[in-house]
Amino acid sequence: MGVLIMDIVGHLALGFATVFTWSNLLSCLLGVVAGQLIGVLPGIGPAAGIALLLPLTFGGDPIASTIMFAGIYYGAQYGGTMTSVLVNIPGESSTVMTSLDGHQLAKQGRAGAALGIAAIGSFIAGVLGTIGLLLAAPLLARSALAFGPPEYCMLVLLGLAALGLVSGSLIKGLMMGALGLLIATIGVDPQIGSTRFTFDQIWLLDGFEFLMVAVALFGVGEVLASVGRSEPPAQIVTKLRNMYPTRSDWAQSRFAILRGTVVGFLVGVLPGAGATIASFFAYAIEKRVSKTPERFGKGAIEGVAGPEAANNAASAGAMVPMFALGLPGSNSTAIMLGALIMFGLRPGPQLFQTNPELVWGIIASMFVGNLVLLILNLPLAGLSAQLLRVPYKFLYPTILALCIAGVYSQSNSLDDLYAMVAFGALGYFMKRYDYPAAPLVLGLVLEPLLENSLRQSLTLSFGSVDIFVTRPISLAILLLVTAAVLVPTALHLAYVVRTRRAREADVK
Numbered sequence: 001m002g003v004l005i006m007d008i009v010g011h012l013a014l015g016f017a018t019v020f021t022w023s024n025l026l027s028c029l030l031g032v033v034a035g036q037l038i039g040v041l042p043g044i045g046p047a048a049g050i051a052l053l054l055p056l057t058f059g060g061d062p063i064a065s066t067i068m069f070a071g072i073y074y075g076a077q078y079g080g081t082m083t084s085v086l087v088n089i090p091g092e093s094s095t096v097m098t099s100l101d102g103h104q105l106a107k108q109g110r111a112g113a114a115l116g117i118a119a120i121g122s123f124i125a126g127v128l129g130t131i132g133l134l135l136a137a138p139l140l141a142r143s144a145l146a147f148g149p150p151e152y153c154m155l156v157l158l159g160l161a162a163l164g165l166v167s168g169s170l171i172k173g174l175m176m177g178a179l180g181l182l183i184a185t186i187g188v189d190p191q192i193g194s195t196r197f198t199f200d201q202i203w204l205l206d207g208f209e210f211l212m213v214a215v216a217l218f219g220v221g222e223v224l225a226s227v228g229r230s231e232p233p234a235q236i237v238t239k240l241r242n243m244y245p246t247r248s249d250w251a252q253s254r255f256a257i258l259r260g261t262v263v264g265f266l267v268g269v270l271p272g273a274g275a276t277i278a279s280f281f282a283y284a285i286e287k288r289v290s291k292t293p294e295r296f297g298k299g300a301i302e303g304v305a306g307p308e309a310a311n312n313a314a315s316a317g318a319m320v321p322m323f324a325l326g327l328p329g330s331n332s333t334a335i336m337l338g339a340l341i342m343f344g345l346r347p348g349p350q351l352f353q354t355n356p357e358l359v360w361g362i363i364a365s366m367f368v369g370n371l372v373l374l375i376l377n378l379p380l381a382g383l384s385a386q387l388l389r390v391p392y393k394f395l396y397p398t399i400l401a402l403c404i405a406g407v408y409s410q411s412n413s414l415d416d417l418y419a420m421v422a423f424g425a426l427g428y429f430m431k432r433y434d435y436p437a438a439p440l441v442l443g444l445v446l447e448p449l450l451e452n453s454l455r456q457s458l459t460l461s462f463g464s465v466d467i468f469v470t471r472p473i474s475l476a477i478l479l480l481v482t483a484a485v486l487v488p489t490a491l492h493l494a495y496v497v498r499t500r501r502a503r504e505a506d507v508k
Contacts (some may be wrong), residue, residue, distance in 0.1 A: 012134070015364030018063065018357045024365065027064040031071020032369045036376070038072060039079020046076035047332045054339055062343035063358050067365045069339060073332045074126060074315040074366065077275065078373050081118045081308060085111055087399050089219040089406075094275035094311040096438050097283040099218060101296060101303030108299050117245045117253050117301055118308040119377035125261040125309035126370035129316030132265050134363050149456035150467050154477035155277070156450040160443065161484040173439045176430075180443020181450070183208055190448065191455060203415040208423075210445055212407045216420040217437040219403040221427020223396050245301070253305035256286050260309030267310070268317020275311035275318075276445050282310035316366065323351060323359055 018024060038049040050069050057065035080095040085102035098118065105114040147155075160177045186197045187207030198204040245253070260282040267278035286306040287296045296303050322333045345351065351359055407420050430437055461467035469475050 012360065012364060014356060015360030015362075018361030019067070019364045019368055023061065023064050024067055024361065025368070027068040028071050028365045028369050029372060031068035032075035032373050033376075034068075035072040035075020035077075036079040036373070039076035039082070046073045047335050049076065050332060050335045050339070054335065054342070057339070058342065062340070062345060063361050065343070066336065066339065066358065066362055069336050070319075070362050070366060071369045073336070074312060074369065075373060077308075077312045077315055078119065078122055078377055081115065081122075083402075085114045085118070085304075087219065087402065088222045089399070089402065090214050090441075094279050094314070095307075096214065096276070096441050097279045097307040098304055100283070100438060101298070101300045104297070104299035105301065105304065110299070113245045113249055113301065114304050116378060117249055117305050119374055120245065120250075121253065121257040121260065121305040121309040122312040122377075123370050123374040124257050125264060125313040126316065126373075127367060128261045129265045129268075129313035130363060130366040130370070132313075133316045133319055133366075134360075147473065148471075149453040149460065150471050150474040151477065152449060153453035153457055154468065154474050154481060156446045156453065157481045158477055158484065160439075160446065160450075161481045172435050176436055176439040177443040180440040180445075181447045183213070183440075184444045184447030185451075190452065203413065208419065208444070209411065209416070210441065212411075212416050212420050213423055213444055214441050215403045215406055216423030217427035217430070217441065219399055220420060220424025221431055221437065223399055224424060224428035225431040249301045252301050256282075256302040256306040257309040259285055259289075260306040261313040264310030264313030265317040268314030269320045275314035276442070278310040278314040279307035280442060282306040319362075
């Protein structure tokens with residue numbers, strides 16, 4: 001053990017020596033600031049941001065370039081929180097869960113506290129996730145190999161089955177999740193190339209993008225629901241004492257941050273799972289372990305801390321399969337993997353021996369970058385919250401303009417804007433009749449992984465479903481899926497029976 005610790009300390013010393021040069025420090029700073037801006041602007045995302053900058057780094061220093069790309073990746077997780085909390089527009093799928101309680105806190109005049117705890121939680125998760133990356137990469141990389149198509153299929157089903165935990169109503173949550181799955185099937189079949197549900201409309205061949213649906217349901221739907229009220233919402237007044245998290249906020253959030261970090265890192269290690277599933281599981285766990293689950297969705301600070309810690313820890317976790325196995329853990333690490341290959345490097349087990357300065361330099365830069373982001377975001381939390389002092393008659397057009405700009409910048413298509421209006425109307429009716437939007441969006445995001453893993457599993461088993469029960473990990477997750485559906489249903493039926501008997505007893 002002592003030899004192992006000394007070996008890690010020596011590698012980290014090499015990493016920090018690599019980072020603390022002017023060129024690499026500047027690359028780290030540029031990366032995290034660019035990532036912050038990319039996260040704030042809906043429609044770009046870290047993968048697209050890295051892809052846009054990739055040609056500019058051709059022929060440059062691979063270490064400085066990769067440090068910058070890594071900074072964009074985890075920096076965007078910080079930036080996406082701002083629009084989710086302030087205007088209820090999740091620019092990334094990983095911040096959908098943050099918007100549920102973060103925006104409610106903003107409505108209560110506590111946007112600064114929500115952004116502050118998100119910054120602190122993200123910093124802690126980023127640092128702990130980086131420590132996990134350098135300590136447990138070989139072990140977790142081997143564990144990731146145990147997950148095949150059947151396990152990924154069951155993992156997605158577990159996420160969809162647990163929708164009742166985050167939506168308040170199991171039936172409504174599952175209905176919206178199923179609707180999200182159906183919407184995601186529109187377009188071209190990913191395996192055989194045939195069209196599905198396009199009705200001979202060329203613009204439907206690409207299907208409906210996550211960004212357009214999320215912006216419409218959360219942003220446009222929120223504006224329509226607010227304008228449609230008989231009385232305008234009260235103006236949010238942010239006070240100085242509400243600008244930053246209190247001791248009570250920290251006491252409520254500290255274990256949520258730790259749980260979110262563990263969940264996020266473990267899910268991030270699984271190639272293809274990503275920060276979206278991590279943040280969803282973190283939110284579901286926090287609501288399950290809470291003594292007051294009815295607060296979630298109404299402004300629970302833990303509902304911000306857990307998912308934010310999870311999506312930042314998942315960023316560090318996704319680096320594990322990229323470095324150790326040469327397998328991308330997310331869209332962004334897939335672009336980074338391509339960048340390493342462009343520089344003539346071959347990610348995999350030998351990378352730690354052939355290019356230790358690169359690997360340990362990137363790991364060390366993540367410590368530095370997360371510290372820079374904390375220093376930038378804590379003062380910005382209170383400043384950003386002041387945006388809520390803007391009167392609603394000015395805020396609504398700004399939100400709609402942001403929605404239009406984000407959707408159009410992604411596709412340059414008027415058809416997507418028309419679709420945004422239609423989904424915005426759907427979001428209005430969903431808010432009016434209390435149907436949750438998050439399960440629909442998550443169903444839309446998870447459908448490709450579910451469909452591909454299901455088809456691959458049935459191909460491996462020659463069409464037999466026995467593959468899901470003959471593999472231990474798949475069977476264990478399947479049992480959890482069954483429990484996630486049956487246990488809440490049984491509890492609800494028991495409650496209905498008790499209530500009916502109590503009414504009958506009162507009548508007698």
